[in-house]
Amino acid sequence: ARTDAEAALPTTINVDYLGRVANEVDPTTDFDTTVYYVGLDAKRHPFPSSLIYFTWYENFDSVRTIDGAVLTAIPLGKPVLVRPGTLMVKIQSDPRTFAVEPGDYTIRWVPTEAVAVALYGANWNKRIIDIEPTYWSRFTMGSDLTVALHPAGSVLKDAAGAKFYYDGANKRAFASDAA
Numbered sequence: 001a002r003t004d005a006e007a008a009l010p011t012t013i014n015v016d017y018l019g020r021v022a023n024e025v026d027p028t029t030d031f032d033t034t035v036y037y038v039g040l041d042a043k044r045h046p047f048p049s050s051l052i053y054f055t056w057y058e059n060f061d062s063v064r065t066i067d068g069a070v071l072t073a074i075p076l077g078k079p080v081l082v083r084p085g086t087l088m089v090k091i092q093s094d095p096r097t098f099a100v101e102p103g104d105y106t107i108r109w110v111p112t113e114a115v116a117v118a119l120y121g122a123n124w125n126k127r128i129i130d131i132e133p134t135y136w137s138r139f140t141m142g143s144d145l146t147v148a149l150h151p152a153g154s155v156l157k158d159a160a161g162a163k164f165y166y167d168g169a170n171k172r173a174f175a176s177d178a179a
Contacts, residue, residue: 001040008042010070015040018057019066035063036071043077051129055083081105081131081138084153085166088120088128091136097128099145101168102153106142118148 005015013019017038035053036044047053082089084102088110098107099119110116116124131139150156152168164171 005040005042009038010073012070013038013066013074015042018063019044019071020063021068021071022065035060036066036074037080038074039077041077042074044071044074045077045080047080048132048135049129052080052082055086055129056080079135079138081135082129085151085155088116088124089131089139090128091131091133093133098139099151100139100153101142101151104140105138107139108142108151109144111144111146115145115148119145119150119154 002015009015015038018035019038020033020035035047037047038044047056082100082105084100084105086100088097088099089107090097097110097116099110100107110119113124120127145151150166152166154166156164156166156171158164163174165174
């Protein structure tokens, strides 16, 4: 799949490429602030905001500048949403907060503060991203999280600081922080 995708991309772009167009210094436009991820489908997938970007990456070090003509030669794909298992999401018109799971960005309502604290810690209310209404329909509603079970896709840390990926049934240790 990777070989086929890279064959369909411009020669200077590969799968997993992070890019954006050069800043044209016009404060009335924001197209030059959008970061795109190039996926295995040979499409560019925009990050709707820097808050969402930072659920996937620690910094902008890997983001490269891409020529506008090269960018438009890559078909536009679905946006990249909040990395499952990192932060909760909500929409401004609804006070409920939701945990995000992998797959089709399934969201699960966290109905009580006790469950939110158990899953996200005492500062759970600082671990929420407001999603713009235009992107809210990209999420799929799942069942409520009525007990403090971590949602699938969570990245967990034990008392010693070791990180684990929880798939909904099993915990798998990360080989390194880079993983």
